[in-house]
Amino acid sequence: MTPSTPEDTLAKLQSLITSQEITILKLSEPISAAITQLQDPHQRTSDISASSLDATTPSSLEADLTHYRELFSKLRFSYVEQVTKEKFIRAIVGDPPLIVTPQENVDLEKENLQAKATLKALKTEVTSVVTELGEKAVDLSRKYERVQIEIVKLEELPSKIKELENAVAELKETRVLGSNPNPELNLPLAKTLDLIELKKRRRTELDRQLEQLQSQVPRKKKELDRLHAELQPVETKRQNSMSAAKEARRRKEAALGGIEDDLEERGRWFRASETGLKQILELQG
Known part of the structure; x- marks a missing residue:
């Protein structure tokens, strides 16, 4: 079919x-x-x-x-x-x-009472039926309005179905051609949902770690300021030592008058400079 x-x-x-x-x-x-x-054609209406x-x-x-x-x-x-x-x-x-005898009048009165009671019961029944029919009519009217609304929605469905079919065809074509370099976008629905759940858990974990690191920022900043304050005198001392060493070297070279330096004196000077620099680097560490 x-x-x-x-x-x-x-x-x-x-x-x-x-x-x-x-x-x-x-x-x-x-x-x-x-x-x-x-109706009689000659009868007045x-x-x-x-x-x-x-x-x-x-x-x-x-x-x-x-x-x-x-x-x-x-x-x-x-x-x-x-x-x-x-x-x-x-x-x-x-x-x-x-x-007409009085007894006949009494009997007729009884018959009239019974007929009135029957008529009243019939009237009540008719009123009840009319009320029920009115309620059913209102209910049917509401149902009819709902059906009309649903009909309007059904009339709009073919165009929406056509759009969805075109979208599905484009997605299938894209998947077949493999134009999307990201393989995660070509996963089926179940695996895609699992991947989304995994990404959400990772993001939650990263948010938690980021919150912990942000809470440590003020303390680390204070510690960094303290280290900078401690390093400042050491840096000043290092600069002074380097300046003194340069000045001593300049004087020695001037005293030697450009002749080859005495190796022993240069060795002692280098060892002293090495010891001073090691002390400065240990303080910085």
Whole structure:
């Protein structure tokens, strides 16, 4: 089975949404058509109902509901009034006239009470069903909004998938060509994560050592200043000794008048100079 591309999946999703889109107006179309077929062409209809059948909108549906409730209340009152009048006239003009006993009135009152109780229970049930339907409608509306948001995200996915595929292809090409001189950048994911963890541990250790060395800097600086202070007199003494040695050599050469120096005197002078320099170097160490 050939896997479908993101573009094909998106096209199927859009066609599915278009074919199965359900709205309140579409749900009301079969009812409106049935009412139109059942109506007598010569029968007068109200302006609200006629307009609602022509152009159904959520506001017109609410207006129709209010209108039909009021109309039903008036119709029920007229029906009860008409039936009562008809029964009363028939009872009067009947032969023999209809005579109702008190017991029949009591029985009828009981029947009326039972009918009222049944009607009240039915009304309560209908109210409960209507409330439940309203809650389900709100819940479905929220779900529909979430689905619409997810559809927008799904529409953006093909372009993002295409970008990621291009990036993966470039990375694979780079790895195959070996243009990257650093072999650590060509490691698989698991080894890369291990290497990152190792680098983090090394960096933590280096940070710790650096912190220790930084804490030792003030003490080392004080010690360096002390050594410089101790070395200063020794350096001065060395300079004086070198100056004296140079002066003595100059005088001796002047006394000899440029003739070859006496080897014994030069030897003693060199040994004395060597001893002095060794003492100075020992003090510096």
